[in-house]
Amino acid sequence: MNPYMQETENALVHTYNRFPVIFEKGEGVYLYDTEGNKYLDFAAGIAVCGLGYGNPELTAAVKEQTELLWHTSNLFYNASCGTAAEALKKASGMDRVFFTNSGTEANEGMLKAARKYAWKKKTGRYEFIAMEGSFHGRSMGALSVTEHEAYRTPFEPLIPGVKFAKFNDLDSVKALISDNTCAIILEPIQGEGGINMADPEFLKGIRKLCDEEGILLLFDEIQCGMGRTGQMFAWQYYGVKPDMMSMAKAIGSGVPVGAFAMTEDVAKDSLEPGDHGTTYGGNPLVCTAVAKTLEIFEKERLTEHVKEIGAYLEERLDELAASEDTVLERRGTGLIQGIRLTKPAGEVTARAMEEGLVIITARSDVIRFVPPMVITKEHVDEMIEKLKKSL
Ligand SMILES: *Cc1c(COP(=O)(O)O)cnc(C)c1O
Numbered sequence: 001m002n003p004y005m006q007e008t009e010n011a012l013v014h015t016y017n018r019f020p021v022i023f024e025k026g027e028g029v030y031l032y033d034t035e036g037n038k039y040l041d042f043a044a045g046i047a048v049c050g051l052g053y054g055n056p057e058l059t060a061a062v063k064e065q066t067e068l069l070w071h072t073s074n075l076f077y078n079a080s081c082g083t084a085a086e087a088l089k090k091a092s093g094m095d096r097v098f099f100t101n102s103g104t105e106a107n108e109g110m111l112k113a114a115r116k117y118a119w120k121k122k123t124g125r126y127e128f129i130a131m132e133g134s135f136h137g138r139s140m141g142a143l144s145v146t147e148h149e150a151y152r153t154p155f156e157p158l159i160p161g162v163k164f165a166k167f168n169d170l171d172s173v174k175a176l177i178s179d180n181t182c183a184i185i186l187e188p189i190q191g192e193g194g195i196n197m198a199d200p201e202f203l204k205g206i207r208k209l210c211d212e213e214g215i216l217l218l219f220d221e222i223q224c225g226m227g228r229t230g231q232m233f234a235w236q237y238y239g240v241k242p243d244m245m246s247m248a249k250a251i252g253s254g255v256p257v258g259a260f261a262m263t264e265d266v267a268k269d270s271l272e273p274g275d276h277g278t279t280y281g282g283n284p285l286v287c288t289a290v291a292k293t294l295e296i297f298e299k300e301r302l303t304e305h306v307k308e309i310g311a312y313l314e315e316r317l318d319e320l321a322a323s324e325d326t327v328l329e330r331r332g333t334g335l336i337q338g339i340r341l342t343k344p345a346g347e348v349t350a351r352a353m354e355e356g357l358v359i360i361t362a363r364s365d366v367i368r369f370v371p372p373m374v375i376t377k378e379h380v381d382e383m384i385e386k387l388k389k390s391l
Pocket of ligand 1: 102103104105107136138187191192221224248249258
């Protein structure tokens with residue numbers, strides 16, 4: 001092993017098996033390692049770098065902010081937090097936003113906001129219904145609604161009152177509802193779970209159930225939101241609006257930021273001063289990146305681009321599924337897609353690195369494609385060529 005990689009391994013807690021590469025620079029949709037090798041990137045740092053690398057406008061805005069002010073805490077106003085919140089409000093269709101430092105924290109906050117809503121309304125409701133195959137993060141609350149045996153078992157007991165329904169099975173959701181159900185949380189398109197899309201009828205059915213039973217509907221849009229479906233957020237793609245939603249990953253283009261947002265109806269009966277907080281959340285540095293990212297999305301009409309390029313990716317992946325025996329099916333939409341394989345996906349992603357292609361897995365048998373949203377048809381063609389060799 002390269003001595004620097006060895007040093008890194010010796011210094012870090014051993015929680016990741018890393019690809020043997022040291023990335024040094026990014027440009028557009030390409031990454032460069034310390035040996036000067038070039039890689040086409042269809043992972044975007046796990047669906048984060050939506051604008052690719054080195055976007056000049058974004059870089060200039062963040063650079064300028066680094067010279068002005070990095071941090072103030074939430075005890076004061078700052079010049080970009082309000083702008084970023086307003087932009088996120090507009091893009092998400094929600095009424096109020098709380099900035100966090102990660103996706104996990106956004107889900108934690110959302111779960112707390114749901115409990116507070118029940119507390120304020122004196123309903124006594126405290127249970128959460130989540131989905132099989134879900135991923136919402138690794139902190140104790142977010143992990144409690146994550147259905148993945150290996151992630152959970154060593155950390156049990158997790159928070160009580162969580163039940164798991166079968167994704168896309170409305171009856172299984174109905175069967176779990178009780179007088180104590182506080183909220184239902186789900187990803188409209190499951191990312192880590194293997195790029196599983198919700199059926200429109202499933203989401204519509206859940207919305208109806210929630211309305212009838214007085215249950216809050218929470219969407220985790222951390223991976224599937226922010227343009228990947230060809231709409232700013234996946235709820236707009238489905239036309240099913242949640243009461244609260246979490247966001248992260250691509251909203252800051254790589255600065256560590258997340259957010260959860262809610263409708264005014266929830267906000268008026270939920271978190272109040274003193275209920276929840278974060279030291280860094282909404283700081284001027286990250287909010288400059290969020291505000292500028294959203295501005296660029298709108299100005300460049302990126303969602304329109306995603307619809308077009310996503311359809312092309314879908315077509316090329318469908319061709320691949322038809323011609324390659326090792327590819328069982330294609331899943332997903334827009335720029336959140338996957339292919340399910342007959343063999344371990346990790347073998348293919350490792351081979352792809354040797355071909356100069358960065359792709360990642362979702363569960364053990366799916367390769368997922370969550371590239372920068374600025375890719376072109378030529379990039380899709382280059383990816384397919386490299387992928388074929390890696391299969
Ligand atoms: C990545 C992800 C999270 C966790 O976000 P972090 O920023 O890693 O804390 C939660 N939910 C979904 C759907 C994700 O993809």
